[in-house]
Amino acid sequence: MPIQRGGPVEGTPAEGAVFLTALTAGPIARVDIARETGLSSAAVTRVAKLLIDEGYLEYAPDQPAANDETRMGRPSSPLRVHARQTGSFGIIVRRDELIGMVCDLAGAPRVSERRPLADTTVAAAVAAIAAFYRELVERAEAAGFVVAPHDLGLSLSGDIDHDTGYVRYSPFLGWRDVDLGAAVSVAVGAPVVVENDVKALTVAEQWFGLGRGITNFAVVTIGTGIGCALVVDGGLVRGAHSVAGEIGHLPLGDPAVQCHCGAHGCVEAEASTKALLDSCRAVTGRDDLTIESAVELARSGDDGVRAIFARAGRLIGLALASVANLLGPERVIVAGEGVSSFDLFETAIREAFAEQAFGAAHQVPIHVRDLPFEEWARGAAAVAIQELVFPSRQRVAADVRRRPGVRRV
Ligand SMILES: [Zn+2]
Missing domain, CATH: 1.10.10.10 (Winged helix-like DNA-binding domain superfamily/Winged helix DNA-binding domain)
Known part of the structure; x- marks a missing residue:
């Protein structure tokens, strides 16, 4: 970098x-x-x-x-x-919720809050993020932190240009071509760094979690989407367009199934929560089925529903094997809200992985991490700390100048 x-x-x-x-x-x-x-x-x-x-x-x-x-x-x-001096702020933007975290400069969580996000139009979301940030600043100051003029870390799912703060495509918010970093920066009066949510989580895992001390690993998330971020030779891989690691769009599935991204056969088109639910509704004929009740049905032995989860697990396992074959990580960490029903995927994931991982790659350990979304927000705060330490991108708002160093206590 x-x-x-x-x-x-x-x-x-x-x-x-x-x-x-x-x-x-x-x-x-x-x-x-x-x-x-x-x-x-x-x-x-x-x-x-x-x-x-x-x-x-x-x-x-x-x-x-x-x-x-x-x-x-x-x-x-x-x-x-020096942990006590400076608060670092992270907010993850989800489809219906904002989750904020204030960490100290050493990345330890100090304050966390959640706020509903009722309106996901860009203008309403920017206003909600700015109001939430001001609340977090007040909480941080009350907790004795200096609020330094370094970045607010924002994370969200999708195709995010970390260098410019630009959201090219975020399917779950329905956003395309949104200059989010600049808009939020103007609204909050502070610099903003924007990162893909899985990459932000991976920074937190690299510094404080199961990636600590490891130079090559992958984080794969299952749930609303199928995400992945990679650390190679100690560095987070973003790639030329910040989209490196999008294993959810590897064409390992049924080529007849179209993905929301427009391509066919994507892992995500069959293994995301929405795809699973659509398939479970089709196989049971029950349009009222929720993902929770589908999980219950599978656990109670419904063969049709179990087969759908196993099919998704197989595709995820093949995707993990592709990561292992391409990059040879020392470990793979599986996270995301989908791990709460990992028992329904696990056998198929491990079988497909063992079948497709080449040579020694099949020995790569797969760790399952049930991380709350606060930990994802901590990732956004970690990205803000990363930006302080390794500033690597253009400023997102010309009128917000980075000041040299932070104020002393
Ligand atoms: Zn796709």
Whole structure:
């Protein structure tokens, strides 16, 4: 990822690397930061001093050293991110709800709230996001946080251009070509970074979850859509148009079935919650069926409904195998609201995966994570922290200038 000036202090690669190491591995001694980052000890010491002076890092209470000789020879207190100083804000926009999270600068959740989103027209949604953000700011200030002029992280499903904050297509909100980052930035008077919701969740998993310390992994989400985000060689893969990882649109299904994206045979066209429900209604002849009652029917042994879930599981398993064959992740993390009925998919997913994964790829462990949507909102806040550390995109509003550093407490 190209690193430009504008993050902590100067936003240099060394500053970003030291901050990120303290964030994901702290409290950590400078000597260990040097080993992790490949920077010289002198460089780490210089950068750490700058970041401490700016209030981004602090010394952790001294840990007992392994032995007295080490302690005397290397009087270095471990460093960690200065958690209390700055609130980081994340909001995930769902079809009927906004979920907001205020994290400290170390990414720990401090405040979370939910608000219904009754009207998903763009203007109404922007107004609702701005009102919700102001409420979160008040809550954060009441909790003792400094509200720094760094980005609000926004996440939503769909084809999102992270670099410009532009929403090209979000099927579940019915949005096409929406300049969301700029609109929200003007409404809230702060910079805004916009990210695909699964990619944002993956940043949180990489820093704080099952991806911590792992350089290659995939997050696959099942539910309203079939999403995926990839971390390769330690970096989130966005691709040239920010759409890398869209396994929901791999053509592994029935070519006669058209997807909402316009293509045919997409995994999502048969395995999303809506697709499952449509098929279950067709096979039972019950138009009043909900996804919850379909799950109950399957669990009570209805063969027709069970077969529909198994078919979806097979397609998801084939998609996971495609990811494993292409990128060789160390692990695959499955999340999303669909994991609440994972028992109905699991056998088919694992069988299809074992059948199609090539060679050693079939050994890739598949972990199932039942993460609440607050954790997704935390991902949006993590993207805001990421933007602070590794500013990598154009400004989304010319009139909102990033200020160098954050205010001191
Ligand atoms: Zn599709």
